[in-house]
Amino acid sequence: MGEIIKGKPVADAITESVIREVEEIKSRGISPKLAIVRVGADPSDLAYERGAIKRMEKCGIDKEVIALPVDISQDEFIKELKKVNDDENVHGILVFRPMPEHLDEDIIKYVISPEKDVDCFSPVNVAKVTEGDETGFPPATPTAVMEIMKFYGVDLKGKHAVVIGRSLVVGKPVSMLLLKEHATVTICHSRTQDLPGMCRTADVLVAAVGKAKLVDDTYVKEGAVVLDVGINMDEDNNMCGDVDFDKCIEKASMITPVPAGVGSVTTSVLAKHVVKACRILNDI
Numbered sequence: 001m002g003e004i005i006k007g008k009p010v011a012d013a014i015t016e017s018v019i020r021e022v023e024e025i026k027s028r029g030i031s032p033k034l035a036i037v038r039v040g041a042d043p044s045d046l047a048y049e050r051g052a053i054k055r056m057e058k059c060g061i062d063k064e065v066i067a068l069p070v071d072i073s074q075d076e077f078i079k080e081l082k083k084v085n086d087d088e089n090v091h092g093i094l095v096f097r098p099m100p101e102h103l104d105e106d107i108i109k110y111v112i113s114p115e116k117d118v119d120c121f122s123p124v125n126v127a128k129v130t131e132g133d134e135t136g137f138p139p140a141t142p143t144a145v146m147e148i149m150k151f152y153g154v155d156l157k158g159k160h161a162v163v164i165g166r167s168l169v170v171g172k173p174v175s176m177l178l179l180k181e182h183a184t185v186t187i188c189h190s191r192t193q194d195l196p197g198m199c200r201t202a203d204v205l206v207a208a209v210g211k212a213k214l215v216d217d218t219y220v221k222e223g224a225v226v227l228d229v230g231i232n233m234d235e236d237n238n239m240c241g242d243v244d245f246d247k248c249i250e251k252a253s254m255i256t257p258v259p260a261g262v263g264s265v266t267t268s269v270l271a272k273h274v275v276k277a278c279r280i281l282n283d284i
């Protein structure tokens with residue numbers, strides 16, 4: 001029976017250190033601030049927004065939500081984003097994605113200021129994650145996965161990490177972060193042959209698929225560490241991960257639950273990134 005590794009102690013530890021840093025920055029007369037840019041009112045955007053606002057309040061970080069109409073034109077959106085880029089009081093910008101179809105993310109990603117891009121929208125930050133350049137901002141969720149492993153003492157050196165999912169939001173960046181910690185990384189996706197067999201070779205298994213309870217005990221090697229990034233709803237409308245927790249906990253040595261796992265650490269990483277952006281922008 002594996003150990004349940006919860007997100008809360010990790011989130012609390014990050015939050016504590018952010019609170020201290022914010023106090024120190026405020027003593028210099030600077031107030032760290034996050035701007036959240038939301039188009040429309042998608043329920044999963046709103047869920048994240050509520051969590052992010054609560055976390056910023058706890059950390060003493062200012063926040064502003066720029067809620068834009070769902071039918072905003074591309075030009076109007078770009079004008080709004082540039083306004084936030086240019087606002088000296090704003091240090092971090094979070095743009096909810098995916099954006100509505102008529103807005104072209106491949107153009108907009110070049111508009112957001114890389115220095116304020118706390119969730120890795122800009123290609124500059126995507127490149128920095130790949131380069132292992134720590135002046136950038138990897139996205140908050142993959143960073144949360146790494147923070148959990150650091151907190152619980154998972155040694156990645158030379159270990160085989162298997163990531164299910166290759167999105168720019170989770171799968172690809174988390175693979176780069178694992179590689180930086182000297183894991184040997186395999187990235188799986190919808191065309192991977194024999195997914196369960198591939199996953200059974202993993203010392204560390206990261207599931208970022210978006211398919212409720214896809215990963216069962218046939219995917220898990222005895223003693224593996226299992227990190228579940230998925231946020232899904234099951235048939236009874238309860239939140240569940242990509243991992244069938246009850247089946248996998250028998251074999252895993254450590255496993256994150258959903259809820260109260262990876263997702264609960266994401267917003268504290270976001271707060272940490274706002275502070276980092278504030279420091280870089282003010283040269284402190």
Ligand SMILES: NC(=O)C1=CN([C@@H]2O[C@H](COP(=O)(O)OP(=O)(O)OC[C@H]3O[C@@H](n4cnc5c(N)ncnc54)[C@H](OP(=O)(O)O)[C@@H]3O)[C@@H](O)[C@H]2O)C=CC1
Pocket residue numbers: 141164165166167168169170171188189190191192195208209210211214229230231232262263264266
């Ligand atoms: N905890 C948090 O804060 C966050 C959680 N999430 C959650 O993480 C999960 C993944 O999100 P995201 O990366 O954005 O999702 P995407 O839908 O963008 O990507 C899913 C990936 O999984 C792969 N995939 C889909 N079905 C299968 C399958 N049957 N077998 C193998 N691979 C498959 C896809 O492969 P292919 O590329 O071939 O299509 C794709 O690479 C979701 O549940 C999401 O809700 C997301 C962001 C934040």
Ligand SMILES: Nc1nc(=O)c2c([nH]1)NC[C@@H]1CN(c3ccc(C(=O)N[C@@H](CCC(=O)O)C(=O)O)cc3)C=[N+]21
Pocket residue numbers: 044045047048051052094095096097098119140141231257258259260261262263264266267
């Ligand atoms: N640029 C961008 N980055 C994102 O990371 C991003 C996004 N856009 N758009 C929307 C999706 C959705 N998303 C959620 C994260 C957490 C909860 C959530 O419910 N979190 C719970 C905890 C869940 C748990 O405990 O596992 C909480 O904060 O209390 C929901 C949704 C992020 N997203």
